[in-house]
Amino acid sequence: MARRLAxxxxxxxxxxxxxxxxxxxxxxxxxxxxxxxxxxxxxxxxERPAKLRGDRARLVGLILPEMHDPIYPALAEIIAxxxxxxxxxxxxxxxxxxxxxxxxxxxxxxxxxxSGIIFASGAYQYTTANHDQYxxxxxxxxxxxxxxxxxxxxxxxxxxxxxxxxxxxxYGHLAALGHQRIALLLGPHDHxxxxxxxAAYRALLPAGADHGLVLHxxxxxxxxxxxxxxxxxxDATAIICATDALAxxxxxxxxxxxxxxxxxxxxxxxxxxxLMTHTDPPLTTIRQPAAAMGQAAVALLLAQIDGDTVSAxxxxxxxxxxxxxxxxPAPAPARKAPAKPRR
Numbered sequence: 001m002a003r004r005l006a007x008x009x010x011x012x013x014x015x016x017x018x019x020x021x022x023x024x025x026x027x028x029x030x031x032x033x034x035x036x037x038x039x040x041x042x043x044x045x046x047e048r049p050a051k052l053r054g055d056r057a058r059l060v061g062l063i064l065p066e067m068h069d070p071i072y073p074a075l076a077e078i079i080a081x082x083x084x085x086x087x088x089x090x091x092x093x094x095x096x097x098x099x100x101x102x103x104x105x106x107x108x109x110x111x112x113x114x115s116g117i118i119f120a121s122g123a124y125q126y127t128t129a130n131h132d133q134y135x136x137x138x139x140x141x142x143x144x145x146x147x148x149x150x151x152x153x154x155x156x157x158x159x160x161x162x163x164x165x166x167x168x169x170x171y172g173h174l175a176a177l178g179h180q181r182i183a184l185l186l187g188p189h190d191h192x193x194x195x196x197x198x199a200a201y202r203a204l205l206p207a208g209a210d211h212g213l214v215l216h217x218x219x220x221x222x223x224x225x226x227x228x229x230x231x232x233x234x235d236a237t238a239i240i241c242a243t244d245a246l247a248x249x250x251x252x253x254x255x256x257x258x259x260x261x262x263x264x265x266x267x268x269x270x271x272x273x274x275l276m277t278h279t280d281p282p283l284t285t286i287r288q289p290a291a292a293m294g295q296a297a298v299a300l301l302l303a304q305i306d307g308d309t310v311s312a313x314x315x316x317x318x319x320x321x322x323x324x325x326x327x328x329p330a331p332a333p334a335r336k337a338p339a340k341p342r343r
Contacts, residue, residue, distance in 0.1 A: 004046055011040040023049055047141050048113070058087055060301065061109040063102065064094040065121035069219070069245055070273035071290060075120055078294035086302055088115065095121070106133055116143030116301045125149045128190040143304030145297045149192035155312040157300045159293045162316040163196035166286045167240065169321040170268045171204050173284075174238045178330035179266060183213035183236035185227050185246050194242050201240070210234075217246065224249025225256075232257050237265055237330050244269035244276055244285055251279070251326065262328035272322055281325035289317045 005016040005023075012019070014033060021029055022037040041048050060083055064072050072094075080090045091114060093105040102122055109117060117137070123129035124146055134154050137144050150158040174182050184201050186194035198214065205211065213236055217223040224246035231239055232253060241247035247269030254265050261267055261281055269276065272287035296315060303310050 004044075007044055008037060008040045008046070011044060012036045025049075058089065059091050059109075059112055059114045060088050061105070061114045061117040062090045062092050063105060063117065063119045063122055064092065065219075067094050069243065069271065070275050071244070071271040071288065072120060074273055075290050075294055078291050079118060079120075079298055082295050082298040086298075088302075103133060106137075115305050116145075118145045118147065118297050118301055120147045122146075124151050124154065125192050126188070126190045127151070127192060127195070143301050145301045145304075147293065147297055149196075150314055151192075157304070157310050157312055158314040159296045159300070160314055160316055161193075161288045161293070161319050163193050164200040166270060166319040167197045167200035168204065169319065170240045170270075170286055171201065173321055173323065173327065174240070174266060174268065177238075177266065177328065179238040180330070181210065181213060181234075181236045181238070183215075183231040183234065183239045185224060185231065185239055185241045185250060186214065186216050187219055187242045187246075189216050191242075197240075197242060219243055219245060221245045221249040221252070225253045228253035229257065232259065232265065238267070238327070239265065240268045240270075242270055244271045244273065244283060247283055247285065247326075248279060251281075251283075261326055264331055266327040266330075268327060276322075277324070279326075284324045284327040285322055287320040287322050289319065293317050 005019050009016045009019045012033070014037070018029065018033065019037055022034050038048060062076060062079055064076060067073055076090070076092060083090055091109060091112065093109070095102070124131055124134055125148065131151050131154065134144070134151075134156060138154070138156060144156050146154075146156050146158040148160045150156065150160070171182060184198065186198060188194065194216070201214070202211070213231060213234055215227040215231055217227040224241065227246075228239060228250035239250050241250055247267050250267045251261050254261050254267070259265050267284070269283050269285035270288075272285045276283040276285055296317070300310050
């Protein structure tokens, strides 16, 4: 605080006492001096006190991935509604390929003096990405909440689906149906949520099981189809997918290979949205508790905006297995043809 007072006072050319009176919204300061001090805070990268941010600052950035996955528009709607009840408006920042990067959005949000940022997606979800921008936001004391994964050391509030439990639910469901060759189709190798699912999968494999039934892919339906085609060639009778988009790609791969879902191969997705009841067949999936997570993310952000201290521990939410028609009993092993009698 003392350093901030000194820097702002020097920048404006007033005493530290005057800066303190402005920050504490005390009377006896001219409008011109008050405006100069608040402007100096912005220029020097300091967050304005909540009561001095004004209407323009009642904005919250929401960083989203590409919106082809239905779970993210639904999550954005939940977060926007929760923010509106507290008088805040979201600034939606969906990724659109490489045209607008995460760094670009952060610069735009800084120019708008947003009160905080909720990340539903970002570089923090990948172990090999650069994470300097999050440390910079933390050092500026800008309220931030991350969703679905975090990098150790960032020390930022995070709400996530329990990926390990999600995998256990999917694997247990398939094992109960008699499946033994259960494959796993994940996101990229450095994707934290996928790595968590992989760790849980390996812990569940029985001794002597085939550990090679795992493939990584991008998060598009097309990449899911290509990877699932390879897994089906390994005689997998079931595939657990890291997203519903990957699962729908796996369904397409099975049909292209002449296999029926679920008679020949069972497929489980992850996320769930209202559209998954209308696929062919309706998709068995792990439902993320999007409503509870969105509400929790907003609550954590607004608590920071109000000046409260919140825990940087990751808050885990339990997912739900939703059984539909894309899973069924394991197919019976193919019978070997009887040996011809010797003459």
